Amino acid sequence: MPLHFSQRLLATTAAIGFSALIATSCFAQNQAPTAAEASAFVAKVEQEFTALNEEASRVNWVYATYINHDTQWLVAKISERVTKLAVDFAIEAKKYNGIKVPGDVRRKLDFIKQGITLPAPQDPKLVAELAEVTTRLSSAYSTGKIDFGGKSVPQNETEVLMQTLREPAQLAEVWTKWHAVAKPMKADYARMVEIGNAGARELGYADVGALWRSGYDMTPDEFTAETDRLWGQVKPLYDQLHCHVRAKLNDKYGNEIVPLDQPIRADLLGNMWAQEWGAIDDLAAPKNADPGIDLNKILKAKGYDPIKIVKTGEGFFTSLGFDPLPQTFWERSQILKPRDREVVCHASAWDLDDKDDIRIKMCTQVDAENFQTVHHELGHNFYQRAYKAQPQLFRTGANDGFHEAIGDMIALSITPEYLKQIGLIDTVPDSSKDVGLLMQRAMSGVAFLPFGLLVDKWRWQVFAGQLTPATYNEGWWKLRTQYQGVRPPVARTADDFDPAAKFHIADGTPYMRYFLARILQYQFYKAACDSMGWKGPLHRCSFYGSKEVGAKFKAMLELGASQPWPDALEKFTGSRKMDGSAIVAYFEPLMVYLREQNKSRKCGW
Ligand code: ASP
Ligand code: SER
Ligand code: ZN
Numbered sequence: 001m002p003l004h005f006s007q008r009l010l011a012t013t014a015a016i017g018f019s020a021l022i023a024t025s026c027f028a029q030n031q032a033p034t035a036a037e038a039s040a041f042v043a044k045v046e047q048e049f050t051a052l053n054e055e056a057s058r059v060n061w062v063y064a065t066y067i068n069h070d071t072q073w074l075v076a077k078i079s080e081r082v083t084k085l086a087v088d089f090a091i092e093a094k095k096y097n098g099i100k101v102p103g104d105v106r107r108k109l110d111f112i113k114q115g116i117t118l119p120a121p122q123d124p125k126l127v128a129e130l131a132e133v134t135t136r137l138s139s140a141y142s143t144g145k146i147d148f149g150g151k152s153v154p155q156n157e158t159e160v161l162m163q164t165l166r167e168p169a170q171l172a173e174v175w176t177k178w179h180a181v182a183k184p185m186k187a188d189y190a191r192m193v194e195i196g197n198a199g200a201r202e203l204g205y206a207d208v209g210a211l212w213r214s215g216y217d218m219t220p221d222e223f224t225a226e227t228d229r230l231w232g233q234v235k236p237l238y239d240q241l242h243c244h245v246r247a248k249l250n251d252k253y254g255n256e257i258v259p260l261d262q263p264i265r266a267d268l269l270g271n272m273w274a275q276e277w278g279a280i281d282d283l284a285a286p287k288n289a290d291p292g293i294d295l296n297k298i299l300k301a302k303g304y305d306p307i308k309i310v311k312t313g314e315g316f317f318t319s320l321g322f323d324p325l326p327q328t329f330w331e332r333s334q335i336l337k338p339r340d341r342e343v344v345c346h347a348s349a350w351d352l353d354d355k356d357d358i359r360i361k362m363c364t365q366v367d368a369e370n371f372q373t374v375h376h377e378l379g380h381n382f383y384q385r386a387y388k389a390q391p392q393l394f395r396t397g398a399n400d401g402f403h404e405a406i407g408d409m410i411a412l413s414i415t416p417e418y419l420k421q422i423g424l425i426d427t428v429p430d431s432s433k434d435v436g437l438l439m440q441r442a443m444s445g446v447a448f449l450p451f452g453l454l455v456d457k458w459r460w461q462v463f464a465g466q467l468t469p470a471t472y473n474e475g476w477w478k479l480r481t482q483y484q485g486v487r488p489p490v491a492r493t494a495d496d497f498d499p500a501a502k503f504h505i506a507d508g509t510p511y512m513r514y515f516l517a518r519i520l521q522y523q524f525y526k527a528a529c530d531s532m533g534w535k536g537p538l539h540r541c542s543f544y545g546s547k548e549v550g551a552k553f554k555a556m557l558e559l560g561a562s563q564p565w566p567d568a569l570e571k572f573t574g575s576r577k578m579d580g581s582a583i584v585a586y587f588e589p590l591m592v593y594l595r596e597q598n599k600s601r602k603c604g605w
Pocket of ligand 1: 348514
């Protein structure tokens with residue numbers, strides 16, 4: 001689990017004001033701590049976090065790039081130390097609730113209280129148990145394998161099978177076998193929930209879900225409502241895409257496999273979790289609108305290897321005026337999957353020393369999805385380097401959705417014009433191909449939205465006790481059906497534990513950030529294009545090479561979390577609210593096409 005002490009944002013001022021009243025009366029009798037003591041405490045926390053963070057990051061790196069008995073042992077030990085220190089500090093920070101301190105000190109105190117993804121109670125046995133349980137869950141996922149076609153297939157290759165197989169029986173087989181890997185993880189997961197919740201309560205939160213939702217400059221309930229509001233903005237777009245893709249799958253597979261009044265079978269969409277459908281975009285492609293930019297083919301034809309893909313991603317950032325990646329990035333990153341050992345293949349970006357030791361860890365394949373993922377991960381690295389001069393507790397994203405959105409915003413600038421500029425294609429398709437272009441984008445960007453939303457809706461219900469181990473799986477499929485309109489390819493039972501077949505659930509990484517990022521990336525992109533005076537259709541805008549956009553962007557990244565996210569957002573986009581209208585505007589021409597296609601179809605499920 002990559003570690004961040006300071007992932008989260010402030011509490012509400014109302015809550016602080018209320019505790020101030022209580023605190024004042026207590027401190028009147030017990031000698032209130034002073035503002036100077038608060039500042040000294042914050043300085044001590046930053047110093048100790050900086051040291052332990054680096055040590056923990058290095059241990060985690062070795063584990064993630066070489067999973068074995070000893071690295072699991074080491075990672076459990078360091079996680080234990082990290083959790084203990086973070087929880088002790090969070091509890092100590094509460095002492096300063098009621099006193100008047102400078103704004104940046106208050107903000108840091110809030111981060112100390114909110115910045116733990118999975119707390120434990122202050123009981124050494126439980127701290128240790130939690131570390132063991134989470135390490136086991138993470139390793140079970142990343143070392144999971146299935147038997148298929150007479151071979152043992154590791155986790156990352158099961159993803160490739162889901163992208164490339166087209167025979168429904170084989171897809172169902174791979175899907176079912178991978179989900180069977182998750183089934184034995186349920187007991188550990190339930191224990192993790194128990195210990196984490198007990199820890200969250202000691203810190204004063206209702207449960208871990210409330211702790212996670214407290215990091216967005218509003219109350220947990222307001223944040224829930226905010227995610228629902230954003231979903232309401234984009235749902236019509238998803239519904240149209242779902243209707244069209246289901247009809248096309250029905251053309252291909254027939255009524256029995258794809259009945260037109262049912263949710264779509266989740267294994268037919270080219271992705272283990274049906275979260276991004278880019279692998280089957282040929283199927284949804286409009287007639288005579290092939291933009292001729294199939295990166296799966298082009299990258300191979302042009303002889304790209306994984307390093308060249310990463311260099312290309314770096315080139316986009318340097319074109320905006322960012323410094324090149326340091327030499328150590330190239331020496332220390334894991335870009336290829338090692339042949340002879342277990343690793344965590346799920347892509348991530350790392351900042352080992354909070355200075356210049358930034359890296360990515362991927363099992364990169366040469367295809368369109370990895371091209372996109374490389375840009376995504378590099379976005380994290382360039383963000384990390386941009387805010388490195390901030391004090392330790394502010395070295396993180398304005399909110400966690402920002403962190404996930406940076407590279408994705410850059411990737412939107414991978415237009416045909418840009419591909420021509422860097423020599424990947426020879427001719428730029430004309431505007432008659434735009435619907436095809438947008439369809440390709442929608443199959444990943446729009447298809448993802450309901451999944452991005454529901455993963456943590458499920459976890460919020462779990463942490464709140466609304467779902468129990470006996471109803472975990474049923475609750476999961478209820479949400480997947482409701483939001484994504486998909487159904488499992490084979491019957492499920494209460495013993496199955498399908499949620500843990502997804503990395504972020506097994507690994508304990510919050511997920512709402514990805515939903516926010518899909519909204520923010522278009523908002524950032526539109527703001528960048530507007531600021532360049534771009535007048536054409538939004539999806540044709542590329543800010544490659546724009547030093548002006550680069551400078552503005554860098555100014556936002558350099559802030560880290562030193563200011564509330566609405567301030568950072570306002571500086572770059574002029575708006576203080578996350579807003580789905582940019583993604584809706586981007587896909588408007590596709591929406592017209594989809595409505596036309598769907599007009600005599602019965603949509604919904
Ligand atoms: N780390 C990224 C995701 O989980 C990359 C990816 O797998 O696409 O956000
Ligand atoms: N990288 C995230 C995932 O794999 C979001 O796309 O789920
Ligand atoms: Zn990411």
